[in-house]
Amino acid sequence: MYLWIHLIFAILLIVLISLSVFKKKGFMPYMMISRVTYLVFIVTGIILFFKAYDRDPLFAILKVLAALMFIALLEMTFAEKTKDRLTKGMIISLYCALILLFIIGFITAGGRPFV
Ligand code: HEM
Numbered sequence: 001m002y003l004w005i006h007l008i009f010a011i012l013l014i015v016l017i018s019l020s021v022f023k024k025k026g027f028m029p030y031m032m033i034s035r036v037t038y039l040v041f042i043v044t045g046i047i048l049f050f051k052a053y054d055r056d057p058l059f060a061i062l063k064v065l066a067a068l069m070f071i072a073l074l075e076m077t078f079a080e081k082t083k084d085r086l087t088k089g090m091i092i093s094l095y096c097a098l099i100l101l102f103i104i105g106f107i108t109a110g111g112r113p114f115v
Contacts, residue, residue, distance in 0.1 A: 002044045002047045002048055003044075003048060003109060003112060003113055004113065005040065005044050006040075006041065006044040006045065006048060006105075007113070009037050009040045009041060009044075010041075010102065010105070012037065013034060013037055013041075013098075014098065016030050016031075016033055016034040016037065017034060017074065017094070017098070020034060020078065020081065021077065021081060021086065021091055021094070027081065028082075031078050031081075031082075034074070034078075038071055041067065045063075045064065045067060048109075049064060052108050052109070055110065056108065056110075059104065059107055059108040060108055062104060062108075063104050063105055063108040066100065066101050066104050067101060069097075070097050070098065070101045073093070073094060073097055074094065076090075077090055077091070077094050
């Protein structure tokens, strides 16, 4: 169950980030909702971590570090967006980091719940 909650919120986060980054006006509510999702990721992530660590300690630790670095990068991007200084390069690196986080997540989960 926690894996499904984690995955559904990960997909929801893609939508929230896109609205926060690409909307010209009225993007603040999406940024705030994105920040609320951090809590869900951290809680479900900690619960998932222990089983993942038993299976593959290296990837479990790598996943948590990648997630925390992604949250920091996302907050930097949001800060630049609110100052209207967001560049195409920042947006591209954010989406590359998000894709990498998904890949590390699926490897850590051993492809579950799809295999
Ligand atoms: C920043 C937002 C985050 C995103 C977008 C994200 C995304 C993902 C994705 C897509 C997966 C694979 C899910 C699946 O296989 O169905 C995953 C797995 C995982 N995530 Fe995250 N995650 C985030 C934050 C976190 C945080 C903060 C933690 C830990 C505190 C964490 C710990 C884990 C663990 C341990 C797994 C492996 C689950 C398992 O083996 O069952 N994630 N994550």
